[in-house]
Amino acid sequence: MALAAERHAAAKIEADNPQRYMVDGALGWANGDIPAFLEASCEFFASVPNGESVPDPSWKVFAEILWCGKIIE
Numbered sequence: 001m002a003l004a005a006e007r008h009a010a011a012k013i014e015a016d017n018p019q020r021y022m023v024d025g026a027l028g029w030a031n032g033d034i035p036a037f038l039e040a041s042c043e044f045f046a047s048v049p050n051g052e053s054v055p056d057p058s059w060k061v062f063a064e065i066l067w068c069g070k071i072i073e
Contacts, residue, residue, distance in 0.1 A: 003066060003070070006027055006029075007029060007032075007070075009026075009027060010025055010026040010027040010029045010032070011026075011032065013026035013027065014026050014032070028070065028071060029070055029071075030070065030071055030072060030073040031069060031070065031072075031073070037069040037070070038069065040068055040069045040070075040071070040072040040073070041065050041066060041068050041069035042068075043068050043072045044064060044065045044068040
């Protein structure tokens with residue numbers, strides 16, 4: 001929920017100042033739409049060796065996957 005609230009806040013900041021945020025988003029958001037967010041989230045798996053499972057899947061790993069969606073371009 002916090003990540004969604006932060007994205008909503010970033011969208012408002014971006015809307016209020018569109019010239020400043022033409023390239024990068026507010027509050028560190030590199031991806032402002034769902035397709036870009038999901039593609040960036042999948043980049044988490046680029047560090048996992050080919051075809052292997054994520055070692056020790058946990059809520060922390062899930063949070064890291066979501067964080068990648070925010071920051072990776």
